[in-house]
Amino acid sequence: MTGQGFQDLGLQATSTGGGCACCSPTSHATAATDTGAPAQQTAAGETVSAQFLVEGMTCAHCVRSVTEEVSAIDGVSDVAVDLHAGGVSTVTVSSAAPVDAERVRAAVEEAGYSLASAS
Template identity: 45%
Template sequence: MTTFRVLGMTCSHCVGFVTEALKELPGVESVEIDLSTGTVALVTDRPVEPAAIRAAVDAAGYEVEG
């Protein structure tokens, strides 16, 4: 499991955009997002490059913290 924070999510629509963007990445099996903390947990069946995660979140219009 990979966990990280995403900045800028304020509603369920935001969660949907980020979830869909991350589900497109090869190897991602599930995406769990806690909107109150901005925390994202990815379950993958293989390693996913941090740069790919960041690019997917950026493309959805949000920012990975750090």
């Protein structure tokens, strides 16, 4: 495999001693906030999307865990995560009709994270 470069993903080791919430055996609650932006409804037949902010996701496994749990919500057609390792990541949930934020909250908590109400 000579001649192939590697892409730096910008991931960094955490100093908390336990890794990220999905990999750490002791820490499952990380700070997270909802953007407070209302879901946007588009013309009939198109999708609605809402964004949530999640703090503390650090790796692809974190993204996979959140994506899997949120995707299991009835009506969700797509989940996109913009990972900012060790910072605040954006989770965009798309569906045919607005999805209850409490269901998203429960799914994110099941993945090992928590969402807080917007201030």
